[in-house]
Amino acid sequence: xxxxxxxxxxxxxxxxxxxxxxxxxxxxxxxxxxxxxxxxxxxxxxxxxxxxxxxxxxxxxxxxxxxxxxxxxxxxxxxxxxxxxxxxxxxxxxxxxxxxxxxxxxxxxxxxxxxxxxxxxxxxxxxxxxxxxxxxxxxxxxxxxxxxxxxxxxxxxxxxxxxxxxxxxxxxxxxxxxxxxxxxxxxxxxxxxxxxxxxxxxxxxxxxxxxxxxxxxxxxxxxxxxxxxxxxxxxxxxxxxxxxxxxxxxxxxxxxxxxxxxxxxxxxxxxxxxxxxxxxxxxxxxxxxxxxxxxxxxxxxxxxxxxxxxxxxxxxxxxxxxxxxxxxxxxxxxxxxxxx
Numbered sequence: 001x002x003x004x005x006x007x008x009x010x011x012x013x014x015x016x017x018x019x020x021x022x023x024x025x026x027x028x029x030x031x032x033x034x035x036x037x038x039x040x041x042x043x044x045x046x047x048x049x050x051x052x053x054x055x056x057x058x059x060x061x062x063x064x065x066x067x068x069x070x071x072x073x074x075x076x077x078x079x080x081x082x083x084x085x086x087x088x089x090x091x092x093x094x095x096x097x098x099x100x101x102x103x104x105x106x107x108x109x110x111x112x113x114x115x116x117x118x119x120x121x122x123x124x125x126x127x128x129x130x131x132x133x134x135x136x137x138x139x140x141x142x143x144x145x146x147x148x149x150x151x152x153x154x155x156x157x158x159x160x161x162x163x164x165x166x167x168x169x170x171x172x173x174x175x176x177x178x179x180x181x182x183x184x185x186x187x188x189x190x191x192x193x194x195x196x197x198x199x200x201x202x203x204x205x206x207x208x209x210x211x212x213x214x215x216x217x218x219x220x221x222x223x224x225x226x227x228x229x230x231x232x233x234x235x236x237x238x239x240x241x242x243x244x245x246x247x248x249x250x251x252x253x254x255x256x257x258x259x260x261x262x263x264x265x266x267x268x269x270x271x272x273x274x275x276x277x278x279x280x281x282x283x284x285x286x287x288x289x290x291x292x293x294x295x296x297x298x299x300x301x302x303x304x305x306x307x308x309x310x311x312x313x314x315x316x317x318x319x320x321x322x323x324x325x326x327x328x329x330x331x332x333x334x335x336x337x338x339x340x
Contacts, residue, residue, distance in 0.1 A: 007290065010302065010314040010329075012322045015049075015294040018315045019068035027313070028148070028289035030069045031280055031301045033082040033272050034062055037095055049295070055093060063102050069294055070108050075144040078284045079109065082117070082138045082272055087130075096137050109141040112149075113254050117276060120214075120244055121232065121259045138256075138280065147284075151252055154283040158212065174202045177215045181241075185219045190240035201243050212246040214259070271297070277304040285310055299325025 003026050011018050035049045037058045049065070052058040069079050083096040104111055115138040122134035181194050194217070201213045216232065218240045235242035246257060258273040277300055281291060287309040293301035296314030298321060305312035306329060316322045 003290070006313045007311045008306075008313075010296055010299065010316060010322050010325050012317070012319055013315060014317055015065050015315045016068060019065065019072060019294060022072045022313075024071050025074045026290070027069075027072045027292045028074055028077045029281065029285045029291045029310075030073055030077070030079040030294070031277055031291060032069075032080070032293045032295045033297070034065070034295045036084040037086050037093075039084065039086060055095060055098070059095070059098055059102060062099060065294055066099075066103060067106070067108065069292065070141070070143060072292070073143060076146050076148050077143070078112065078147050078149075079141045079143075080138055080280055080284070081141075082136060084136050085133070096139070100137075100139050103139075103141060109143055112140040112142050112147065114139055115280075116255045117273075118255055118257045119260050120257055123260075138276070140280075140284070148286065150283055150286075154252055154279055155256075156282070173205060174198050174215075177217075180215075180217055180220050183220075184217050184240070186217070186240040193239065194241045197241070197243055201245060204245065210245045210247050214244040214246070215241060216244075217241045271300060274300050274304055277301055278308060281305060281308050281310060296325055297321055299328050303328055 003023060006022065035051075037052070037055060049058070049061055052061060066079070066081065073079055081099070083099055085092050085095050087093070100111060100114070103109055117136045117138060119134045119136070122132050125132055177198055178195065181191050181198070184191070186194065194215075198215060201210070201215075204210045205212060216236055218236045221236075232242040232244070244259075256276055256279065258275050260273070281304055285291060288311070290311045290313060291301060291305040292313045292315075294315045296302065296316035299314060302312035302314045302325060314322075314325060316325065
């Protein structure tokens with residue numbers, strides 16, 4: 001099939017088989033998050049990637065698809081995989097790193113960066129002898145040293161915000177949150193308290209005490225996933241809001257902070273953040289490039305590509321998720337998500 005028959009479409013089918021039909025070196029960027037090993041029910045029963053009986057079988061199947069994505073990626077392109085780990089026999093299995101080592105040992109790619117996603121609302125665990133896992137890797141692979149890499153466009157909104165706020169405060173910081181507070185169903189007393197704490201967070205950004213912040217408002221934003229008593233969910237319930245304060249400088253480091261994506265009306269069990277995917281697309285591609293996701297799920301990669309004027313190709317084996325992704329892409333109210 002010609003590339004035009006795939007462009008800007010979600011393809012229903014098995015990832016490996018569909019990839020084999022795509023011409024070599026025809027895609028500019030691959031970003032995906034395969035099903036994690038024996039972690040979630042993706043609606044495919046006991047079949048499909050992630051439901052293998054052994055780690056070795058899982059890694060074999062995942063590697064076969066990975067090397068097909070390498071084949072279809074241009075020499076100037078990049079391949080990004082987000083993979084989660086699993087506890088078994090009392091310990092972490094290091095599955096993401098087993099995968100990455102296989103990829104590098106093939107000599108078909110090299111590892112440019114491992115971006116560490118720091119989850120601001122990780123899933124709580126009740127095990128008192130383990131810390132709560134709150135990070136996942138995004139591996140950036142390339143086929144040649146000619147890979148496209150626009151560092152100045154990565155997290156650019158934070159650079160601009162930092163510069164503008166300190167040199168010429170304009171009052172725009174937090175404006176959208178003030179508007180959301182006014183539109184919310186909070187009581188007048190709650191609104192007053194929310195505005196005062198929001199103003200304090202803005203002051204902290206201006207003085208350099210924090211780099212940025214994010215606000216969640218009851219009735220406007222969904223509660224944090226897996227929140228426990230005394231946490232941010234209780235703050236939202238009892239006070240009507242919570243403010244997440246972000247510290248750190250603006251160096252382009254191999255970490256990115258974001259909450260786990262909680263999207264209304266999205267029934268997919270594992271949705272990675274639109275914010276992170278948009279930043280990776282800006283870092284690793286140009287407008288008009290083709291972005292491929294071979295494990296399309298709810299369509300976040302394709303949505304991010306569309307937001308940023310890239311073409312997209314999604315491959316998904318579950319027809320319900322194909323429909324979900326198509327419906328998300330039909331909406332015209334999406335704007336680029338900025339984490340501040």
